Amino acid sequence: MVGTERMTAAELRGRHDQPKGQKYGAQRETVDGITFDSRKEARRYQQLRLLLRAGDIADLRRQVAIELEGRDGPVLTRTGRRMKITVDFAYTDLRxxxxxxxxxxxxxxxxxxxRRAVAAAQGVEVIEV
Known part of the structure; x- marks a missing residue:
């Protein structure tokens, strides 16, 4: 058997137990005991926490789901569920x-x-940071 590698059952299980990476290469990061999907999201959370403490923003929320509505009612997925866009952060700008x-x-x-375009059509602008 040329070019065939053999491994034990324990080695095979060890390979399957390894955590998989994010789909697009983002690296998870934990801040204040909260795990974020990316470093970019974690950094933005830290910035928003500073703005919250300074009194510039209020009601900071994470992973906010917005249901999408079309002209004739809710937008549905192929399986008939209501479609939504989940944004990383929502807050009130006090200015x-x-x-x-x-x-x-x-x-x-x-x-x-x-999804972002449908949200914009219903008056919800999502800002990419």
Whole structure:
């Protein structure tokens, strides 16, 4: 058997037990006991926490789901569930009184772009940071 590598059952199990990486190469990071999907998202959270403490923003929330509505009602997935976009952060900007929706994106997917466009059509602007 030329070029065939043999391994024990324990070695094979060890390979399957290893944590898998993120789909697009982002590295998880933990801040204040909260695990974020990327370093970029964790850094933005730290910045927003400073703005919260300074009194510039209020009502900081993470992983906020926004249901998408079309002209004729809710937008549905192929399986019939209501479609939504989940943004990384939502908060109230105390200077303007408006709710701000932010997403820390490294590589926007086509699916994300479509959801963001539908959200914009219903008056919800998602800011990429």
């Amino acid at each position: 303007t009184g408006l709710t701000v929706y932010e997403d820390a994106k490294g590589l926007p997917t086509r699916d994300y772009e479509v």
